[in-house]
Amino acid sequence: xxxxxxxxGVRSVKDAAAMTPEEQAFQARIDADVKVEPKDWMPxxxxxxxxxxxxxxxxxxxxxxxxxxxxxxxxxxxKRKAILMAKIQDEGGHGLYLYSAAxxxxxxxxxxxxxxxxxxxxxxxxxxxPTLTWxxxxxxxxxxxxxxxxxxxxxxxxxxxxxxxxMVRICKEESFHQRQGYEIMMHLxxxxxxxxxxxxxxxxxxxxxxxxxxxxxxxxSVHSAQSMQWKIKLLxxxxxxxxxxxxxxxxxxxxxxxxxxPQLRWNAERGHYxxxxxxxxxxxxVLKGNGPCNRDRIRTRVKAWEDGAWVREAAVAHAEKRAARxxx
Amino acid sequence: xxxxxxxxxxxxxxxxxxxxxxxGSLHAPDAAMAIRNARDVYTxxxxxxxxxxxxxxxxxxxxxxxxxxxxxxxQSKVYRHPTFFPMPDEVKHI
Numbered sequence: 001x002x003x004x005x006x007x008x009g010v011r012s013v014k015d016a017a018a019m020t021p022e023e024q025a026f027q028a029r030i031d032a033d034v035k036v037e038p039k040d041w042m043p044x045x046x047x048x049x050x051x052x053x054x055x056x057x058x059x060x061x062x063x064x065x066x067x068x069x070x071x072x073x074x075x076x077x078x079k080r081k082a083i084l085m086a087k088i089q090d091e092g093g094h095g096l097y098l099y100s101a102a103x104x105x106x107x108x109x110x111x112x113x114x115x116x117x118x119x120x121x122x123x124x125x126x127x128x129x130p131t132l133t134w135x136x137x138x139x140x141x142x143x144x145x146x147x148x149x150x151x152x153x154x155x156x157x158x159x160x161x162x163x164x165x166x167m168v169r170i171c172k173e174e175s176f177h178q179r180q181g182y183e184i185m186m187h188l189x190x191x192x193x194x195x196x197x198x199x200x201x202x203x204x205x206x207x208x209x210x211x212x213x214x215x216x217x218x219x220x221s222v223h224s225a226q227s228m229q230w231k232i233k234l235l236x237x238x239x240x241x242x243x244x245x246x247x248x249x250x251x252x253x254x255x256x257x258x259x260x261x262p263q264l265r266w267n268a269e270r271g272h273y274x275x276x277x278x279x280x281x282x283x284x285x286v287l288k289g290n291g292p293c294n295r296d297r298i299r300t301r302v303k304a305w306e307d308g309a310w311v312r313e314a315a316v317a318h319a320e321k322r323a324a325r326x327x328x
Numbered sequence: 329x330x331x332x333x334x335x336x337x338x339x340x341x342x343x344x345x346x347x348x349x350x351x352g353s354l355h356a357p358d359a360a361m362a363i364r365n366a367r368d369v370y371t372x373x374x375x376x377x378x379x380x381x382x383x384x385x386x387x388x389x390x391x392x393x394x395x396x397x398x399x400x401x402x403q404s405k406v407y408r409h410p411t412f413f414p415m416p417d418e419v420k421h422i
Contacts, residue, residue, distance in 0.1 A: 039391060100354065
């Protein structure tokens, strides 16, 4: 999930009796699957939680361009390079759709970006891991975009109209990302023994971080209940994680690669794969800023923003000059 | 602190002769840049053959509070739909 542990600002979920008449009417509309639109009345916590969630999601798309950008100049062929650039451009586009959706809730784009740069708002933990080999680009498309799709498909039905519409557009484009990644993995897995080892190494390193993308186990997830009542989260973390494992393991089997989990086995009784424990200490540590690339990612983003400042200012000056000339 | 670029709403007409449809919004310093950015942000996969952009600040919208006053009157006028008038089976092409 691109938005992890979004704080709803509430300690417990209100039942109908504890709600004001306005809140009751609001909840009734959500329960009836009527979309909430920008000008509609909404509880302040709903608005603030959504800003946080959409913003985290947007930042993840933008920061997510960095690990992939690392391989643009070293893509193995011109075709791969063109595909990778198209994918990275999509991620930038996804970030922009989401920033626009967040802005309909009354925040400014510059404030959102300032929040990211100051570390006040997070982006997905997954983008704090390095892309060490070309196989990592395959693994990211296959696993990271695969996990993102798992989370984003249900979000097309989320209660906030502009967010849901952005998700529809994103989901249409995301499937290309996953397939191009899997295709890279197929080529490597069917290549020389060294290429296959590279693919296995990438799977070994990205598997657990991909499972962490869905966020902490439901039992430790304090804000899920409120978000689910508001329908800004539609399936629980554990439910999404299980679906992802069930879908991905057969894909790894097809590649002839081994999922790095000795406890992974099919449970016929449950109709699902059982899998081993996840190292949540690592997850919380990465969220706190101590992942392998946290500092580097933010430094790169801030530098891009500051280096581009003169261009933004010049464009405004040019537009103002032209407008003044037209008025005269 | 520099000035934030204004927000624009983007409308795209797809290939099949349909009307321009709202696609989303973006920031740009002026109209020409808004069109260029809209090309990159909203038509990466041949989604359109024509783009309109308009400053978001220039859009006037109805307010949610007026929903009933504006739209409720149409609800009782079912005779505006052809299905209100049942036609005998023998009568063709109508």
